[in-house]
């Protein structure tokens with residue numbers, strides 16, 4: 592499969608050449624396939640945000656380079672001439688609603704396309720399309736974004752990024768602080784954009800259930816290194832390693848582990864990762880009379 596993104600020996604040092612120099616990325620080499628749904632996981636401070644901020648050239652490698660949609664980014668890359676590139680790589684930061692600032696919802700969502708040179712008319716069309724995509728009622732267009740609920744404000748912020756029709760969408764813990772329904776809706780939106788709008792999705796998350804329910808590819812970060820890259824089945828194949836990485840198993844796998852410790856092994860060499868897999872496994876074992 593084609594790569595949308597290719598990191599080649601990327602190192603990033605914060606505050607380089609000072610006594611506070613800190614290596615947040617160490618020699619990262621990896622590929623992210625086009626149109627994949629890639630989750631980035633790892634303990635706090637492992638380098639997840641630093642990694643993804645290279646993808647839209649918000650941060651530049653200290654050494655090494657990466658290639659994103661054909662553009663090379665390295666230490667010499669300057670912010671000049673990055674406008675067209677950044678339009679193709681959308682970034683939704685943590686708590687993006689904090690960045691809302693316009694008087695109305697519509698103006699806020701139109702800001703990006705207008706900033707990138709779209710006419711008033713086409714910016715408005717892009718904004719209304721994006722509002723529909725994120726499930727915002729168009730009657731909210733003239734409301735102040737600050738009068739909306741937290742979940743709606745987050746949708747406005749995400750719509751502002753989607754209005755630019757990015758090819759790559761980076762989501763940094765997009766469901767933090769949302770209730771279970773808001774959580775599911777944002778995750779389902781990401782899945783929809785991936786499957787129906789052919790966007791490459793890159794999701795930073797601490798929710799292992801989301802990784803197995805949505806991602807096709809997983810990058811595990813540890814101490815600034817990409818220590819494992821592959822499908823979720825590979826990521827979670829070894830529970831001991833997962834705990835060493837200070838990560839959790841998805842809840843279905845954790846349940847199967849608990850059963851195993853209690854003397855009932857339903858794993859058959861592969862831990863069930865999703866609720867569906869767990870249910871199927873139990874139904875099979877009941878069918879065989881192993882579990883009553």
Ligand SMILES: Nc1ncnc2c1ncn2[C@@H]1O[C@H](COP(=O)(O)OP(=O)(O)OP(=O)(O)O)[C@@H](O)[C@H]1O
Pocket residue numbers: 605606613614615633634635636637638639640641642
């Ligand atoms: N602007 C900065 N200046 C100096 N050090 C930084 C800066 N930003 C991050 N770091 C350090 O770099 C390392 C990696 O940070 P990063 O935010 O990329 O980790 P993370 O995996 O995204 O963490 P979290 O899950 O807590 O968001 C950490 O040790 C962090 O303290």
